[in-house]
Amino acid sequence: MSIHRRTFVTALGASLFAAGRARARELSVRVEADRSRLFVGDTLQYRVEITAEDVGRVPEPILPSALDQAFEVQGPFIGSSSHIVATGSRITRRETRTYTYELVPLRAGVFDLRAFVPGPGGTRIASNPLRVEVVGGAQAMAGAGSASAAPQADPTRDVHGFPKPTEPAGDVFVWAAVDRDEVYVGEQVNYTLDVYERNRFVNVQIRNLPSFKDFWTEELPEGQERRESVGGVPYRVHPGLRRALFPQRAGDLVIGSTEAVVGLRRIVRSPEVVVHVRPLPAKGQPKDFRPHNVGDFGIEATVDRRSVQQGEPLTLTVTVRGTGNVRFVDPDPWPALDGLRRYDPTVEVQTRVDLDGAGRMVIAGARRYKFLLIPERSGRLSIPAHSVTFFDPRTETYRTARTKPIEIEVTAGASGTETGEPGTIEQEGPDGEPMALMPIWTGDHLPRGRVREPWLTPKRWTAGMATVPLLVLAGHAVRLARERVLGPADARAAARARRMRRARLDRLATLVEADDRFYAELSALLHEVAVARIGPDAAGLPRDRLRRRLVDVGVPEDEVDRFDALMDACDAARFGGAAAGTVEERRKLAAEARELLLRGKLGRQVLR
Known part of the structure; x- marks a missing residue:
């Protein structure tokens, strides 16, 4: 073999090896988990991230075999993103797809959760190493639960x-x-x-x-x-x-x-x-016992002041508190009061959840009665003891709790006489005697003012109500005539939108001289046509999902690829930092967009 041929073969092999290494570098995979140690039955967040450059389709990950053997797997939940990377005169498209799984380990052990993606020539590209330790079983789980609770x-x-x-x-x-x-x-x-x-x-x-x-x-x-x-x-x-x-x-x-x-x-x-x-025991049960009074209760009575003037009100508060059905506990009959007028009470109930000595949850709280009392005579008056009778299920006996009597000191009023009935409005009459009502009117009739006739008379009401159906029928007739001449409103709106998109497409030819406006207008028009072709729910979708939806509605894949290439060219010129191209290149892009939108299925029904 001559030296020239040997040099050629060596260079060819080196270039093929470099191309393979470059191809391998276009794909990368990375895995991570939210923790490295957990119990059997816990939840692990496991994420696989695949990044590809200038690859037509991002491959699916190859999951570790340990997932099938020792884990319950839920997912994946897939997310993706893409962006344009400009390096000098080279523009590349980088796409990242993330697969998130939730794993529940079924047995203990140390597991290798490294993932892979298919590489060139049947090879596999491995992710970073990831090892997860699962500890415990039934015994460890019980021990973990007992660490935060008292021994049972x-x-x-x-x-x-x-x-x-x-x-x-x-x-x-x-x-x-x-x-x-x-x-x-x-x-x-x-x-x-x-x-x-x-x-x-x-x-x-x-x-x-x-x-x-x-x-x-x-x-x-x-x-x-x-x-x-x-x-x-x-x-x-x-x-x-x-x-x-x-x-x-x-x-x-x-x-x-x-x-x-x-x-x-x-x-x-x-x-x-x-x-x-x-049933509650009959032995020892008081007469007229209230069946809600089951539990453990106490009672107390207080007054807001112990010294008042005759006729001056004071407040008596009787509180029953304890554990049981506090909301319906009833005290014994109210005792008779000597020298005091008592009005019906206002009732307040407060409940809470307590723990008894064994850790059981019990309903506890208080039921509070507030009485308004009016002393009717002066001197030392006594409020007798109040009581509550209840059945205590712990001792299986009936018990009674009582308050202590309350003494109040009542002094005579300023005039030394008793005051009138509370709530009575008194005033002096013509003869100087107190009276509680206005003087009686003695005339033959009450004075009246002139009553103004209302504007809305029965005749006007009838005429107005008869006019309403006529106005409705007239409006309906006008709408029918308008639709017969101009067509339905939805069809008119769709036709108007098609005319506006066609006018924007025609205007592209006049914008090739202005690079900043041309690419923005072309990108906006292409996106609007795609959304109109799919439907209003496509607004705001990322590029990859917009592409899939176009295929779903019947747009051929070659047209979708041409649409994607035009959008990439616009993004590269607007955001990639590269040169915006010549006027001739922009004129060529405008012609290609016109060809795609007017003759392909992408623009059908939305431009023609």
Whole structure:
């Protein structure tokens, strides 16, 4: 082999190798995750980013095999972007596509999550290394849950006393339970409804919640999403509903099952819950006992002042506070007051959720009665003790709480006599005696002013109402005549828009001398034609999605490629920093745009 031939072969091989390396550099892939260590059942955000330069179509990623073996995968959620890069006289188009996945690990281990994309010649281009460690199973999950909660005396119940499921029931199930199976009438029992799911991406919707017939209900905090192991199987628990229930009658009260729709067709149901409600004991029950008074209550009474003048009002406040159905607790009958007039009270109720010694959620609060009292005589007056009787389910006994009597000092008024009735308006009559009404009118008739006749008379009303249908018919006739002569309004608007686009296309030939206006006008016209061809919902779409929508509505791919090339030329001239080209080049672009829009399917129906 001669030295010239050997030099030629060496140069040819080097150029082919460089072209292959350059081709490989046109594609790159990068992966990242939101964390590198997590528990079984947790969620991992995993993203694959592919960047391509001057490649017709961005390839799909090749995912790591570990995803099929050890993860539940949801996605991908795809995003893309593109821009023009100008380097000297070279203009390239760079496109980036991002694939986002949500992964739920099913077992422990260390996994390599490196991704790939197809390269030239059947090769694969690898991403950056990414290793993720998954720790725990049922034991680690239980340990993680116990780190943030107090140790439980009963492992079958949660921190609030609700029983936990012991057997797994598939990938999704609904769990309903009460913290007590047997209570008295009026005694609080708590109800919980939770959704257990192994795959957090399942679309679960709860419907037809139980009606809680024969119960008075109060809302309880639903709590936070948590992880829980059921029979060694990890689940995510979504709190659905928590209620405090106060049974209104004795017997076996049934809380019906709740349905949840999984996906589109599958239905799962919670178990029915039965609460055995016992009647209140008859032994020791006071006469006319109020059945809502079940719990633990106290009572107090206060006045806003203890020294007043006769006839001057004061406020008596009686407050019943404690745990139970505070909203309906009733004190015993109000005691009789000597020397004091009492008016009906205003009632205020305040409730809250407390925790008892065992961690159960209980309804607590206060019911407050405010009375207006008017002393009717002077001297030392006494407000007797007030009381409330209730049934304590902890001791199963009836108890009574009482206030202490309140003494008030009433002094005589300024005149030393009793004042009149409160709320009476008194004034002196002609004879100097007090009177509560205006003097009686003694004339034969009341004076009247002249009544002005209204403008809207019955005749005018009738004439106006008869004219309305005639005006409507006349307007309808004018609209029909206009459409018969000029055509429907929608058709006229579409024709007017076509004429305006055609005029803009014709005006391009006059703008080839002005490079700054030519490219902006051509780009705007092409985009407007594309949006008009697809429909108004295409306004604002990025270029790649606009391209796909044009193909979907029947525009041939070769016309879409020509449209894309024209738009790229306009973007390069406007934003790329390169030279805007000569007048002849702009005239050539105008002719190509005219050819595409007038003879192709892209401009059909929107220009012709």
